[in-house]
């Protein structure tokens with residue numbers, strides 16, 4: 001497995017996502033993922049599974065220092081003081097004394113980004129958090145967040161898979177040396193039925209999902225965090241580092257996007273960038 005280095009953060013290109021995993025599944029699957037070789041775990045305050053994720057990490061018996069652990073602050077905790085307290089609560093629930101990465105889960109136009117970025121900088125400067133970042137930020141908001149932060153940002157976690165073109169976001173991130181962490185990297189399971197990905201997969205003895213994940217992590221500065229509740233799937237999703245896609249295959253997969261490819265679009269989402 002390779003790592004993505006972004007503004008001082010060294011992040012395993014494939015991590016394990018835990019959205020919608022009930023606590024029992026989160027605990028068991030995080031332990032399984034680490035035993036299978038994952039070293040990067042993604043959770044969030046909003047997932048209500050931080051305690052279980054923390055137990056899973058400890059049950060796996062790997063040194064805390066070998067794990068890259070991310071959580072995300074929910075948008076109702078963005079005021080100065082609230083954010084710092086909520087990160088302390090996350091540390092308590094996760095049973096650890098630092099986080100590798102803390103993200104703002106979604107933009108919140110009701111609280112000034114200047115105030116929120118100052119609070120996020122404060123938890124990093126206090127040593128509670130090694131790296132900071134954002135999630136669901138558009139190109140314009142990426143520039144704004146980067147300009148308001150004393151500490152360089154490590155990642156912007158956004159939806160990204162073959163059905164969604166994220167070129168404007170990738171271009172904005174590249175200007176600041178920020179990585180992109182792809183959420184819903186399997187398009188919530190849809191990639192497994194894709195004829196193009198299946199056809200390419202046959203050449204390498206891989207399934208369509210493995211081809212979709214490989215397409216992501218083979219791009220510069222892109223990380224992916226697939227999720228599964230099944231041990232065999234968790235292991236299979238990691239098995240993408242023993243082959244490479246050709247430039248032609250990368251380009252063919254890049255053409256699979258469509259205008260309605262976005263899967264996560266809640267009412268509080270920002271006005272998304274549209275690709276040219």
Ligand SMILES: NC(=O)c1ccc[n+]([C@@H]2O[C@H](COP(=O)([O-])OP(=O)(O)OC[C@H]3O[C@@H](n4cnc5c(N)ncnc54)[C@H](OP(=O)(O)O)[C@@H]3O)[C@@H](O)[C@H]2O)c1
Pocket residue numbers: 016017018019020042043105135136157158182183184185186187188189192209225226227228229230232233234236237264
């Ligand atoms: N920042 C944000 O706002 C945000 C939003 C959404 C997600 N995320 C993060 O991104 C992670 C991934 O996104 P996601 O969970 O929405 O979707 P995803 O990883 O794209 O897809 C998960 C789905 O794919 C299936 N799957 C996984 N591996 C499989 C395999 N090898 N074969 C067949 N099916 C497979 C899973 O079912 P099984 O359980 O049956 O395997 C599940 O239904 C989340 O867990 C979370 O950490 C972040």
